[in-house]
Amino acid sequence: MNPSWFEPVRAYCERTDAAFWSEPVNAVTNAAFLVAALAAALTARGDRPVLALSGVVGVVGIGSFLFHTLANRWSMLADVIPIALFIHGYFGLALARFFGLPVRGAVLGTLAFAGLGFGLSPALDALTGRDVAALTNGSADYGPALLALLGVGLALRRRVPWAGRSILATGGVFLASLAFRTLDARVCAALPLGTHFLWHALNALVLYRLLAAAALFGRR
Secondary structure, three states: OOHHHHOEOOOOOOOOOOOOOOOHHHHHOOHHHHHHHHHHHHHHOOOHHHHHHHHHHHHHHHHHHHHHHHOEHHHHHHHHHHHHHHHHHHHHHHHHHOOOOOHHHHHHHHHHHHHHHHHHHHHHHHHHOOOHHHHOOOHHHHHHHHHHHHHHHHHHHHHOHHHHHHHHHHHHHHHHHHHHHHHHHHOOOOOOOOOHHHHHHHHHHHHHHHHHHHHHHHHO
């Protein structure tokens, strides 16, 4: 493996050196994803797409734990790739289940959504003349996911009011979790622990709520 993959990465307040347990709170709070994965799997009651995405949530927790302990470039990929898989997997499931799109339509819609995700940050950089990802501590990369939650929730409010309300409320929780993720880089002097651990806790809740809504919708 290329030696650069082992280059240390210090991305959050809590980390002060390259030691394995330099981020104990950020590392341990990844257990929230494992709890969310188990709870979602139990809620699924044999719903295969929900069960599959529950497994992805568990992998999110493992990947994030690796990044917050090993803190190098390859473990950063172990952190972000499962998150991307969940975002796009759930978006495709939402198109198929909530809106009744055929598989081909859901796949094409998900590919279009992925294209939006890849293009949003460069577009914002060009529009503002600033590195938006750096300004937001990388949280801008989750902008498409937030927009998707709000869009799906609003679109569902008339068709299936309870599902629309649930998704919109989950979008609110996700917005709060993004705020804590963004603030982490700005509060280090006043709060050395940082706020990234709250992103873990709230984001685990977001993922569980999304899967629970999909499972309940499928049963109805």
